[in-house]
Amino acid sequence: xxxxxxxxxxxxxxxxxxxxxxxxxxxxxxxxxxxxxxxxxxxxxxxxxxxxxxxxxxxxxxxxxxxxxxxxxxxxxxxxxxxxxxxxxxxxxxxxxxxxxxxxxxxxxxxxxxxxxxxxxxxxxxx
Numbered sequence: 001x002x003x004x005x006x007x008x009x010x011x012x013x014x015x016x017x018x019x020x021x022x023x024x025x026x027x028x029x030x031x032x033x034x035x036x037x038x039x040x041x042x043x044x045x046x047x048x049x050x051x052x053x054x055x056x057x058x059x060x061x062x063x064x065x066x067x068x069x070x071x072x073x074x075x076x077x078x079x080x081x082x083x084x085x086x087x088x089x090x091x092x093x094x095x096x097x098x099x100x101x102x103x104x105x106x107x108x109x110x111x112x113x114x115x116x117x118x119x120x121x122x123x124x125x126x127x
Contacts, residue, residue, distance in 0.1 A: 017075075024082045024119050026122075044062070048062065080108075084112050
């Protein structure tokens, strides 16, 4: 019986979490992603300060770091939008300056749809 239960539990897959547009995630997972992204940006900021880059080098370096985060940001936001029963297209709003940041914070604190929707079961009921 234990073997059966272990086969049915979904294991956390970081690649699916960061790159898949399918499914739903809860606010805890979403806030965890936001925190990791924030900490990474802070570390990158410290690296930029320590390296004493000129303005052009700093802009290039920060541009590359920003590009690295674009797709995972869209994928995680899309899954969070699915939790509210919205299309993944809604995730593109999070890329808008200022509004996107505020929207991501709001999405992190509001409960999603507690019922099954067209994107799947609620994250807490998958187990």
